[in-house]
Amino acid sequence: MITLDVNGKKIEVSVAADTPLLWVLREELQLTGTKFGCGEGICGACTVLVDGDPTRSCVTPVETMQGRKIVTIEGLPDTHPVKRAWLEQEVSQCGYCQPGQILAAAALLQSRPAPTDTEIDSAMGDNLCRCGTYPRIRKAIHQVASETKGGGK
Numbered sequence: 001m002i003t004l005d006v007n008g009k010k011i012e013v014s015v016a017a018d019t020p021l022l023w024v025l026r027e028e029l030q031l032t033g034t035k036f037g038c039g040e041g042i043c044g045a046c047t048v049l050v051d052g053d054p055t056r057s058c059v060t061p062v063e064t065m066q067g068r069k070i071v072t073i074e075g076l077p078d079t080h081p082v083k084r085a086w087l088e089q090e091v092s093q094c095g096y097c098q099p100g101q102i103l104a105a106a107a108l109l110q111s112r113p114a115p116t117d118t119e120i121d122s123a124m125g126d127n128l129c130r131c132g133t134y135p136r137i138r139k140a141i142h143q144v145a146s147e148t149k150g151g152g153k
């Protein structure tokens with residue numbers, strides 16, 4: 001048994017130690033907001049937060065997650081400023097990459113409450129979006145920064 005802390009809940013799962021966290025989230029816990037894209041740590045679709053840091057769950061063995069705090073897109077409340085800004089700026093197109101984008105943005109705003117465009121591009125650039133929503137992602141992040149006066153959360 002492996003004990004996980006997911007979205008504030010302690011959960012035990014019975015899976016092989018090297019199972020990717022992504023599969024545990026999607027198949028064992030039915031947290032299907034986290035998406036499978038490349039499966040190789042490249043696209044960022046599978047991004048979750050681990051102890052606040054954006055982490056590629058497709059290449060993260062579940063056994064390394066014991067004692068860590070995992071947050072998926074389902075763990076971010078609908079009232080979270082980043083989720084609200086995403087809706088108001090109509091960031092999503094197909095939406096597939098957006099759970100990972102939102103979590104990466106939330107982490108960025110925690111560390112850089114008022115990021116510049118360069119900082120946004122640097123922090124978010126590895127989260128790929130085939131629909132090209134990057135300009136709206138920037139706008140939404142700037143909106144959160146201005147609403148929270150640089151508070152980020």
Ligand code: FES
Pocket residue numbers: 035036037038039040041042043044045046047056057058059
């Ligand atoms: S699915 Fe994990 S980085 Fe692409």
Ligand code: FES
Pocket residue numbers: 092093094095096097098128129130131132133
């Ligand atoms: S919104 Fe379609 S891939 Fe990003």
